[in-house]
Every structure is written in structure tokens, then in C-alpha cells.
Amino acid sequence: QKEVEQDPGPLSVPEGAIVSLNCTYSNSAFQYFMWYRQYSRKGPELLMYTYSSGNKEDGRFTAQVDKSSKYISLFIRDSQPSDSATYLCAMIQTGANNLFFGTGTRLTVIP
Amino acid sequence: SQTIHQWPATLVQPVGSPLSLECTVEGTSNPNLYWYRQAAGRGLQLLFYSVGIGQISSEVPQNLSASRPQDRQFILSSKKLLLSDSGFYLCASGLAGGRETQYFGPGTRLLVL
Numbered sequence: 712q713k714e715v716e717q718d719p720g721p722l723s724v725p726e727g728a729i730v731s732l733n734c735t736y737s738n739s740a741f742q743y744f745m746w747y748r749q750y751s752r753k754g755p756e757l758l759m760y761t762y763s764s765g766n767k768e769d770g771r772f773t774a775q776v777d778k779s780s781k782y783i784s785l786f787i788r789d790s791q792p793s794d795s796a797t798y799l800c801a802m803i804q805t806g807a808n809n810l811f812f813g814t815g816t817r818l819t820v821i822p
Numbered sequence: 823s824q825t826i827h828q829w830p831a832t833l834v835q836p837v838g839s840p841l842s843l844e845c846t847v848e849g850t851s852n853p854n855l856y857w858y859r860q861a862a863g864r865g866l867q868l869l870f871y872s873v874g875i876g877q878i879s880s881e882v883p884q885n886l887s888a889s890r891p892q893d894r895q896f897i898l899s900s901k902k903l904l905l906s907d908s909g910f911y912l913c914a915s916g917l918a919g920g921r922e923t924q925y926f927g928p929g930t931r932l933l934v935l
Contacts, residue, residue: 752929
């Protein structure tokens, strides 16, 4: 079993839709959770960074962490064509050096 | 915030030739540094990480090596490239223990022919 599982998609939605992206994980020691956005041929850029369980909102983006279910989500409201990218989840445990990444979900927002 | 520089942006090399990719970091000191490879349509594979000058940990056996000659400089090398070394190479910087997330550079696209 992989440490982090992420549906690769691809996922296509119309402009203005609410998008839900998800990852599950197996290591209960993970404490820090991140979402990265990666445009084609570019390096990943950090979108959201959360610690432990709970929600965090930043503009149109909301990150949720449910440690009891080992499940994290990223919601994008009022999706825009510029949101079309691959979204990677990542996580790390306290005191560790290495992030564990999902394989990424490719999202296309259709105008 | 940190800025990660990588060069070159794109590289086409023949099989058997040497490789040197460089990464430098601004805006932080004593970072952990990372080299990842991303194959087309696949996730990030951690190749090497370094917690300090001269300290390199290898995650997978392969044809590549890494060095960290200065605090904010990380180099990925190969003596003889293989076709399977083609991919998108990303350098990242971060702090241990999740105290800060990892920031990525723009990447180097390597094509071995």
C-alpha cells in the first residue's frame, strides 16, 4: 500500500463549478499537510499548508484535514480556467525530513 | 520567502554523456535541499536530500549522484547518462520536521537521446 493515495483523474469541470480533490494516507504520524498546484512544465507551487486536523480557507481555496479518517481534501470554489493544472497533495510527520506526495490529480476547467 | 534557482531549464544530451544540474537557494539559511524526478504523467520521486554541507542521503539506487558544496547550493550529476534518466528534475528547499513546507524551483527538463 502506498503511503499516500490520490485519484489521478483527469477531472473536467465547467467554469464556476466547485471542485473537490482528495487524498488518503496510511501513516497516522503525518501532522503537516500541503496542497501544491503544478502547471504544465513548471515546478509545483504551494497552495495550502495546514497542521493537524481542521479547515483552512484562502480565497477560493479551502483545505480540510480529517486525521481520524486519514483523509484530506482541497475545495476550489467558483473554479476558473486558470485553475487548470495538476494538484498534488503532500504530507510529513513531525521531525522528519521527507515529504510524501500523492501522484497528482489533473484538473481542467472548461470555459 | 525562499527563491529556488535551477539551470539549465532544458537540456538535451546523448546517452553516455555526463550531467551536471545546479540548484541555488535564496532567502533562507541551513535549509534541507532535495532533488526530485518527475516522469511524464507520474508523481514526484525523491532522489536525494541533504540536511547540510557535504551530507547527502540517497533514496533510490541509480545512475545519479548529488553534492552540496555550499549551504545553499545543490548539484545533481551523472558520469554517463542513460535513456531512463530522461525526465523533469526539480530542486526543493525546506526545513526539517515540517516546520516549513518545501518550496520548488522551476525545474530542468532533461531529454536523453
